[in-house]
Amino acid sequence: MTAIIPIPAFADNYIWLLREAGKAAVVDPGDAAPVIAYLERERLELSCILNTHHHGDHVGGNRALLARWPVPVFGPAREVIPGVTRTLVEGDAFTLPDLGVVLSVLDVPGHTAGHIACFGPLDANPVVFCGDTLFTGGCGRLFEGTPSQMVDSLSKLSALPGDTAVFCGHEYTMANLRFAEAVEPGNVPLQRRRARDQAKRDCGEPTVPSTMAEERATNPFLRVDQPAVRAAAERHAGRPLADRVAVFAEVRAWKNAF
Numbered sequence: 001m002t003a004i005i006p007i008p009a010f011a012d013n014y015i016w017l018l019r020e021a022g023k024a025a026v027v028d029p030g031d032a033a034p035v036i037a038y039l040e041r042e043r044l045e046l047s048c049i050l051n052t053h054h055h056g057d058h059v060g061g062n063r064a065l066l067a068r069w070p071v072p073v074f075g076p077a078r079e080v081i082p083g084v085t086r087t088l089v090e091g092d093a094f095t096l097p098d099l100g101v102v103l104s105v106l107d108v109p110g111h112t113a114g115h116i117a118c119f120g121p122l123d124a125n126p127v128v129f130c131g132d133t134l135f136t137g138g139c140g141r142l143f144e145g146t147p148s149q150m151v152d153s154l155s156k157l158s159a160l161p162g163d164t165a166v167f168c169g170h171e172y173t174m175a176n177l178r179f180a181e182a183v184e185p186g187n188v189p190l191q192r193r194r195a196r197d198q199a200k201r202d203c204g205e206p207t208v209p210s211t212m213a214e215e216r217a218t219n220p221f222l223r224v225d226q227p228a229v230r231a232a233a234e235r236h237a238g239r240p241l242a243d244r245v246a247v248f249a250e251v252r253a254w255k256n257a258f
């Protein structure tokens, strides 16, 4: 059985560590120190690194980890990331060495221009590592992409099986769900989710991962085709919005100032 462990870093990042039988892979090690501390404490050897995009809080630990464990580094083909040995584009599949986990690649530009997401079964359970593209209850800011690109990227992720566990790069859930309720105050699954996730935070537990089914039911950025989300976006804009991309862009701009 492969276990996935959250390693908190900085204020609200999660570095995801996969471990099985003395070996480990890390996803988006923005900081090497907490990863090294965990590996030493648990007597694990690093087998590989996977990066979803080039931001420093996701790749900043690569060099220090590689100095100690010269392992393969998987990363997006369209971004420059320290130490990458295997570049990935949509349609690629690759195996995490020693762990035997096979992941497939989606191109999900928007947050950054070359951002990738990696999905596949972990034992029998589908998982996706989506970095800063899809967040639990929200989505990433558009630093390098257009609303149209981000809508396409989120649509690809949203099409994954409902039981896919969503492993994103930050603990932003409560702020995202507070905003989601401003957009859709009548969404009952959203209200239930917010109460459940607040209870987790009150106990100091991560709210990540969620499931894709839950995201489809409660995340406003995956719900731009819902009449209630469109109506809220048009009220906020003060004008009719032409299409789902315009609805998305309005909701994203609303969240930026929320």
Ligand SMILES: [Zn+2]
Binding pocket: 053, 055, 058, 111, 132
């Ligand atoms: Zn980022």
